Amino acid sequence: MFRLVAADLRRNALGALAIVLIVAFAAALGVAVTLQERALRLGSARAAAAFPVVVGAAGSETQLMLSAVFLQPAPLGLVPGKVLSSLAADPRVAWAAPVGFGDFVEDYPIVGTTQALIDGLGGLRGGQGFTRLDQAVVGAAVQLRTGDRFHPLHGQASSGGHMHGETTYEVVGRLAPTGTPWDRAVLVPIEAVWRTHGMEAHAGEEHAGEEHADDPHAGDAHVEETHTEAAVAGAGPAADPHAGVDAARVTAAGAPGVPAIVVKPRSIADAYKLRQEWRTDTTLALFPAEVLTRLYATLGDARRVLSAVAMGAQALVAAAILLVILLHVGQRRRQIGALRAFGAPRLAVFAVVWMEGFALLGLGLLAGVGLGYGAALAIAARLQAQSGVALPVLFTADDLTPLLLLAGATAVLATIPALLAYRQSPAAALRG
Amino acid sequence: MPALTVEELEVRFPGLETPALAIPRLGIAAGARIGLTGPSGSGKTTLLNLITGLERAGTGRILWDGTDVARLSEGRRDRWRAANVGLVMQDFHLFDGLSARDNVLLPLRLARFALPAGAGEEADRLLARVGIERRGQKVETLSRGQKQRVAVARALIARPGILVADEPTASLDAEAGAVVAALLIELAAEAGATLIVASHDPRLLERLDRVVRLEAGRVRPAEG
Ligand SMILES: Nc1ncnc2c1ncn2[C@@H]1O[C@H](COP(=O)(O)OP(=O)(O)OP(=O)(O)O)[C@@H](O)[C@H]1O
Numbered sequence: 001m002f003r004l005v006a007a008d009l010r011r012n013a014l015g016a017l018a019i020v021l022i023v024a025f026a027a028a029l030g031v032a033v034t035l036q037e038r039a040l041r042l043g044s045a046r047a048a049a050a051f052p053v054v055v056g057a058a059g060s061e062t063q064l065m066l067s068a069v070f071l072q073p074a075p076l077g078l079v080p081g082k083v084l085s086s087l088a089a090d091p092r093v094a095w096a097a098p099v100g101f102g103d104f105v106e107d108y109p110i111v112g113t114t115q116a117l118i119d120g121l122g123g124l125r126g127g128q129g130f131t132r133l134d135q136a137v138v139g140a141a142v143q144l145r146t147g148d149r150f151h152p153l154h155g156q157a158s159s160g161g162h163m164h165g166e167t168t169y170e171v172v173g174r175l176a177p178t179g180t181p182w183d184r185a186v187l188v189p190i191e192a193v194w195r196t197h198g199m200e201a202h203a204g205e206e207h208a209g210e211e212h213a214d215d216p217h218a219g220d221a222h223v224e225e226t227h228t229e230a231a232v233a234g235a236g237p238a239a240d241p242h243a244g245v246d247a248a249r250v251t252a253a254g255a256p257g258v259p260a261i262v263v264k265p266r267s268i269a270d271a272y273k274l275r276q277e278w279r280t281d282t283t284l285a286l287f288p289a290e291v292l293t294r295l296y297a298t299l300g301d302a303r304r305v306l307s308a309v310a311m312g313a314q315a316l317v318a319a320a321i322l323l324v325i326l327l328h329v330g331q332r333r334r335q336i337g338a339l340r341a342f343g344a345p346r347l348a349v350f351a352v353v354w355m356e357g358f359a360l361l362g363l364g365l366l367a368g369v370g371l372g373y374g375a376a377l378a379i380a381a382r383l384q385a386q387s388g389v390a391l392p393v394l395f396t397a398d399d400l401t402p403l404l405l406l407a408g409a410t411a412v413l414a415t416i417p418a419l420l421a422y423r424q425s426p427a428a429a430l431r432g
Numbered sequence: 433m434p435a436l437t438v439e440e441l442e443v444r445f446p447g448l449e450t451p452a453l454a455i456p457r458l459g460i461a462a463g464a465r466i467g468l469t470g471p472s473g474s475g476k477t478t479l480l481n482l483i484t485g486l487e488r489a490g491t492g493r494i495l496w497d498g499t500d501v502a503r504l505s506e507g508r509r510d511r512w513r514a515a516n517v518g519l520v521m522q523d524f525h526l527f528d529g530l531s532a533r534d535n536v537l538l539p540l541r542l543a544r545f546a547l548p549a550g551a552g553e554e555a556d557r558l559l560a561r562v563g564i565e566r567r568g569q570k571v572e573t574l575s576r577g578q579k580q581r582v583a584v585a586r587a588l589i590a591r592p593g594i595l596v597a598d599e600p601t602a603s604l605d606a607e608a609g610a611v612v613a614a615l616l617i618e619l620a621a622e623a624g625a626t627l628i629v630a631s632h633d634p635r636l637l638e639r640l641d642r643v644v645r646l647e648a649g650r651v652r653p654a655e656g
């Protein structure tokens with residue numbers, strides 16, 4: 001019986017292959033959508049894990065989260081220096097680190113911060129942390145080597161920024177891989193960022209505020225901006241580019257403002273209290289993981305549309321395949337009639353036709369799962385190269401149910417031509 | 433080797449005014465070798481389909497040693513046919529992609545899950561007997577005469593008591609037809625099977641014990 005099925009499929013190898021491929025592509029579509037969506041969700045959630053609480057100036061939560069966690073350039077207001085100083089002194093805070101953006105080297109974002117964040121991101125894999133204002137630590141995926149020197153560029157190289165020629169950094173260390181956009185970041189002392197932009201303010205360029213909200217109604221931000229300039233202007237001794245890093249200066253009450261502060265609370269209860277306290281008229285505190293979840297909830301509809309499209313495609317393919325198989329059974333009336341004439345019980349005829357159908361559809365389904373997995377991996381790899389977010393493409397136990405359902409549907413589908421063959425009269429078939 | 437008694441058989445097809453087949457009585461002795469002839473459309477194939485249980489008779493009895501095939505359910509007719517009837521048809525009906533040997537064994541494979549002991553040797557013996565030497569050859573590469581000889585071997589693999597052939601030589605040239613005709617008669621005798629052959633081929637018919645002539649669905653007296 002199996003020989004007969006195998007011989008039949010071999011004889012129609014090309015048609016069988018076409019059916020398998022069509023089924024495979026349809027199944028791959030659904031599998032890829034599911035896996036990719038999950039990879040995005042897991043990948044970004046993992047990226048947010050190193051950032052328990054983020055504090056920024058009042059404004060959009062999503063923007064603050066995207067900037068601090070995913071390093072997406074966005075105009076953010078500044079939080080005054082006294083916020084960082086009081087957070088740093090708070091006993092409920094394990095560590096608090098500023099993050100300041102705006103400059104780039106090549107297309108890598110330069111992030112001004114402190115050693116605390118380097119440790120919080122997982123520490124160094126090579127070299128050492130920055131100890132002077134002209135030193136930098138690069139993310140795991142940055143194509144710069146220890147000892148390389150570079151000037152920061154205001155704005156991205158690809159969109160034509162201008163060079164801060166007077167500032168030079170030297171790469172002294174490399175972060176351990178994090179699977180987050182921070183793998184593509186270049187970390188420098190926050191004081192160096194202040195210094196760079198402060199000096200330029202002296203040169204009379206009107207752009208130190210470009211990294212904050214340009215909204216004239218954002219009164220707070222505007223006030224803070226002047227405050228920043230004043231603070232930087234007043235920070236005379238720091239102007240030496242070779243000066244050492246001084247943690248106390250960063251957390252001093254009169255220090256310049258920063259766009260965002262990453263806070264690691266000592267406990268979950270502390271996290272909630274801190275978030276509560278720093279949700280004020282002028283500041284915003286958030287759990288990036290929670291903002292992400294909310295973001296996904298709003299995107300959930302889009303995901304459902306995508307899966308519906310994939311399922312619609314699968315249903316269409318199923319219908320087309322069914323038609324092909326029915327035509328095929330029609331063409332094989334004589335063969336099936338002969339099987340009966342030579343002593344095959346009806347059940348054997350049913351089994352032969354069913355097995356052929358199920359083998360084709362099942363093979364297509366399996367190939368489709370593999371193909372979908374491969375496609376999701378390829379997409380994830382491309383996205384990771386662009387964004388730095390590691391996207392884990394993986395199957396979970398939840399996938400088993402739909403896959404089994406699909407396999408069951410395939411088995412049921414295969415019974416339709418089998419039943420047709422089962423019911424056909426052998427004498428009539430032999431005449432035709 | 434069962435004997436056949438047909439009684440009061442009448443078959444009508446929709447659209448035909450006269451019955452396609454009307455046989456008040458027809459007897460065939462056990463082990464007999466019977467020819468069935470008559471013009472095209474006279475009902476030969478219809479009669480063979482009925483006595484092999486491929487088609488169900490509406491009225492009448494078709495008794496093979498007391499088993500009324502006309503009364504059996506479809507499933508039981510299949511089983512009865514698998515156990516008692518070997519069929520040879522005009523267009524061979526071999527399964528492409530399988531070897532000659534696998535084609536011979538196919539009825540056994542389909543009827544049960546495992547081949548009965550000795551089936552392989554029996555297939556080899558039958559193939560040797562009908563003069564097929566390359567048993568592993570794919571049937572689609574055989575000549576027409578060879579194909580029909582494989583079909584004869586297949587008809588005998590389950591050791592049936594009844595061997596039925598419908599125009600077994602009609603699609604062969606004279607020489608190959610003569611070989612197949614001789615094989616049918618010899619092998620039926622060797623197996624001790626009742627042989628019923630529908631044919632227009634005078635050289636085949638003249639070697640049989642008796643020829644039944646059908647005309648417009650009725651048996652006409654013929655030279656025996
Ligand atoms: N399913 C059917 N529906 C209608 N008419 C049928 C059907 N099967 C057979 N017939 C008719 O019954 C008659 C007998 O047909 P049958 O095939 O038995 O003839 P035959 O003697 O075998 O002819 P041939 O020598 O050409 O093979 C024919 O007129 C045929 O058209």
Ligand SMILES: [Mg+2]
Pocket residue numbers: 476477478598
């Ligand atoms: Mg006929």
